[in-house]
Amino acid sequence: MKSVEQTSLLQELISHKKVQKNLSVSQLVEKILDRDEGTLMSTGAIQATTGKYTGRSPDDKFIVRDETCENFIDWGSVNQAIDEKSFDNLYKKVINYLKEKDELFEFRGFAGADKKYRLPIQVINEYAWHNLFAKQLFISADDEELQSHDPGFTVVSAPTYKADPAVDGTNSETFILVSFKKRIILIGGTEYAGEIKKSIFSVMNYLLPQREVLSMHCSANVGQEGDVALFFGLSGTGKTTLSADPYRRLIGDDEHGWSPNGVFNVEGGCYAKCINLSQEKEPQIFDAIRFGSVLENVIFDKNSRIPDYDDTSLTENTRAAYPLENVDNIVTPSVAGHPNTIIFLTADASGTLPPISKLTKEQAMYHFLSGYTSKLAGTERGVTEPQATFSACFGSPFLPLAPSTYAKMLGEKIDQFNSNVFLVNTGWTGGSYGVGNRMKLSYTRAMVHAALEGELNTVETTKDDIFGFETPMHVPGVPDEVLVPKNTWEDKEAYDTEAKKLAMKFHNNFKKFTQASDEINQAGPLYRG
Template structure:
């Protein structure tokens, strides 16, 4: 029987009209001629994604075979599907794609560090998905393209709908990774973010096995060469806060930390557009220009100007653009070892401090906890913030056990003496529905102080419930904002909400039985 690899080469590669590594203008022409999207007043292309406007984690699977069975952290995140089901579905998808009048191929790389980059290719049914891939991954030079041999292939067929009863999937949509065949099969969903995150999942499997920590974080570098990392799930502010006019951007979402330093896994940015404005986020706003891809953004029918405040399709509106569209970047996207690490959380309870400095043990506790509130639209079915714990701030994308990544991070914090802060970009003055989202101006001021070392020796006070050391003064931030209880009208209501969150931390951390006692005790002080 043909292997999957040979099937790709003999079938999809021989498609009569396989469009290979088209330029941005040619892809834009294809998108417009096929009515896959519309041209906006910014020069970007706007596409809509139908029913799937966010990731679909319940539809993600890994093929369970001898190549990876002993290494994968099997469970609700990494669900298994057998080889037979995968091969049958693969053949159905490729036969379906062979009937299309055109397919689109992108060849490029994941990983800006030439010593550890992964050659990849993406074969798309849609031209706009191919443009998305071109903007999000690293483009090869002409010389590199001539000798490019992909180590992993993404095959994306959004209009192919699976039959769960026959195909072994959870729904009509599916994202299936086969490490043995080095193939990622995507169907039933038009949300382009699945392409990006599937490659990240692959890198989260490959890099740690080569002594490189893979991280769901953004990164930038200061004028003195100091590097900062920003960990956090979607909606916590990684992209926004790393796009700093006074620091050069390394990347906005996915990085590796090797013995040589930090490098960007991607070649582009995938920024949330909800309430985007030139005043608040000028770098991101101005990066959306010709060749960029807007997802589910509402346009004025006549002027074609984007209305970033209109979230009638989804709150998870997105823009994909190459990192070069940000003026202040570092090229290539590599830098030294981090001086400062920021853990970002969007706390919908409104009780976590807006900024606190963590001890080594607290850093490990909060990294393993990965607390935030899932924001509306980032996943199917999420319509308002929900408290969640995502290990290493990226559990949906981690094929290996969280302890693998946590151990590596702890060793690197020790080795390079990185300062670690927990920053709450969520609610203040009350929980979601009562309080308000923390002002971006204040968050930027707090992070600036952390990066400049101004909080290393500042006077602090300890939160009586969470045990976190909160600075009592930060330049540019009202003192009352720094102590969350002071922002609530009802202190008793605050205590109740904070204690409830503390118990959620304790309950979640019970699964990490193999960490040291010091780390286990580094969580909230309060216990019922």
Template sequence: MKMVEKSLTKEIHSHVNLQENLTVPQLVEQILARNEGILTATGAVRATTGAYTGRSPKDKFIVKDEISEDHIDWGTVNQDIDESSFNKLYEKMISHLKERDVLYSFKGFAGADAKYRLPIQVINEYAWHNLFSRQLFVTPTEEELSGHQAEFTVVSAPDFKADPEVDGTNSETFIIISFKKRVVLIGGTEYAGEIKKSIFSVMNYLLPRQDILSMHCSANVGQEGDVALFFGLSGTGKTTLSADPYRRLIGDDEHGWGPNGIFNIEGGCYAKCINLSEEKEPQIHKAIRFGSVLENVVLDRSSRLPDYDDTSLTENTRAAYPLDNMDNIVTPSVAGHPNTIIFLTADASGTLPPISKLTKEQAMYHFLSGYTSKLAGTERGVTEPQATFSACFGAPFLPLKPAVYAEMLGEKIDLHNSNVFLVNTGWTGGSYGTGQRMKLSYTRAMIHSALEGELNSVETVTDEIFGLNIPLQVPGVPDEVLVPKNAWEEKEAYEETAKSLAMKFHRNFEKFTEAGDDIKQAGPAYRV
């Protein structure tokens, strides 16, 4: 592992000026001097990413070799590339880097728990990508840096483009992980999120092998030390609901659950900026200051103030900043075992209960399902809400079979007596276009009651279609909202819509052939 890092660094050092672990001000100076970005009125740096304003899942590969062949869940998510093609592309990329006048290196860690963290190195062609890496991963102390030996290296060269016919890629862009060489190659894309997510994919491979559940979730801790996890796909409210003024933030996106409890995999936040306002999300708004990186955010030409409502470059505008830019955080980003686990979904059909308590088997079923609704406008070509399923709420980043993560979750729920709830932040009283979005105040009240343990022994009713246990009373929430059918005027329309969604769950779950019968039976009660 160390030989890989030394080999890379030696080759690059002999041909270019490699700037290692520059400070934030030094990197900002480099970014501005090289015209890679511009300084905003908030002190953040703004960069744009050209044609690629999001991840390129069809361009992501894992090298198939004797290390990976029998372990990876090969398919459309984890596409394979042969070792020979990777090695040739690797050499071509090194040759490209040798021609650069300067390169940037960041040495740090993935993982806040010192026992399980992964020492990493990120070598960047762009200074702003290096600043991004510094803010998103765990920055070492001077003492830690002196003895640092990277066990995984990311090499990012946006200006190096692949030739698909020669290199075995699908396009000019590529993100390739070699678990044998402990290297990630990223080329042909300026989107910085590929750097962050490639290391998350690596951790999703390495951590389960140490009996640690890696999770795509946010986490916070209460005043009494009680820990909560929030899983949810885009648009479900994960970031908003986990940023609670009465609870301290552990992290907003990636975590590990090990023998000692929860730890953040990252050292920063990569927050969506679309429609960001100081009123709605004051903590995030305040965190975007000097040293932060704004990605594809439109600025006012004269004032250079960010216009977070402008989506002319992309709807996927982002801000990268370190966790310590937030006021209410846990330092270091570690905490105990979760008392409460929240699965968030934004159901546009309006038929899922706003909150329901799950059995362990139901938790594993809904964890594997990873359901939400993709709304119109969130992606090109989406004109009406679509049911979306993403295994473990993070399918694009799972190198192993989803059942591996689900089984670990079930074991940990049993071991630590964690309570699991499914919370629908979507529609009530009708589907999208007819009903209305669940009030945020109601959702906050339900989550507060769940976190305080108030829903552990209340009277419940079982939903006839989904088989979910619905609390009949939640402080601060009208009773008629809790049971979806009661909130619909057209009961027959409700029945038809709910049954349609239930069958979508069943069809999606057919691919999980390795799931036990107890898990399969924990899905919706309605079956044709």
């Protein structure tokens, strides 16, 4: 429950006569153009820029430490604590700041496609284009639902309000503050719209496990026979691209819950990376970007207004936000059964991990807890080239609870539903970053297709002597030499050196999981120095 003071402040703000409530897409587009917040593209999409912050600001995210959550949050560098007094003071400043604006924009809807587990949300924006973003990314409430809509969480977004770290207790002018007690998310000092989406996801990662639902940073789709697939991975590893499959219906591209009844999408839209996007390579995403969609930091031709997805002069983290209904073959509502196949995606910048490997249950648990990938350029402030990183459960920045909470739930579900698990490397081959090349999307699609169709369950495999993976010797549509990474390197000794370095990074990272069983510990790389 919100405190009386917080509720009155919110009510005072949203009752302001200039708050525009639940505007339609067309109305929001008009507002954006009238207010000169964005530009209309040839596709009908709105293009907007996010200023100096073109990615998330993880160092500026805090959780309010109070009696309701202090014994449950996994406090540390990811979940930084801020005290209630600091939150309340900054909250009042932001509310008073927003009250002076000529217009504000309110969206009411839901997070969670399964009505049994959905969270009613309210988003209050300083910018019309941020409100359009929220409308496209979350699940809208219909007229009947609006009559009884009682927000379980409220996002207050004031991108032009800058904090004073010395006074406000923040790390910089930017702040993303979550209060579970007051059920408020306060965002300021950044125009990057992704903070709105990810803050709600973090909240769901706190609330859903309390209801025996595994919250997951993954995309999901379903085949013609009803078989469900999950794709775990951090930003830029291919979740959106690989789940957008013309032969399978999309459940969602980024955030899901796995309940006792099956899988459901947390969102109502997609937030796709669109660097080097083309109709030929990714037709579903390309064609989904039309009227009402939002393009973030995408460069365009000033005369034709045609987006140039290859231009990264602002950032490599160019984005497109669009509603699920813009994709032709989707599941409506975004709910399906239990997963048959689980795929862990990694963009390995060392170029040493196999492009696809079938994991035992113990290996699956090890690599879920490890969450290895290379953080790609642009997804966070200051990241300009791939950096090796370990992000527990492939989503550590968004996990308020200890990783073991989510891992334990995943292991139980793999056992219960006998899901097959694969590790797929969408990163580099033929050498590390700067020497080798990124894995061809056509090869990755072929390998994923083979995994989903069960074609890899009986094929001949070879055991990787450094990482211990069983890797297939043959996959239709993929040259055999690509399947064994060492074969793609000219300098075999250099491969061994880099692979052993990566193996030791796995071992050193896993030391922090002191409660992991011996079986899971032994499921890591065979090479131990």
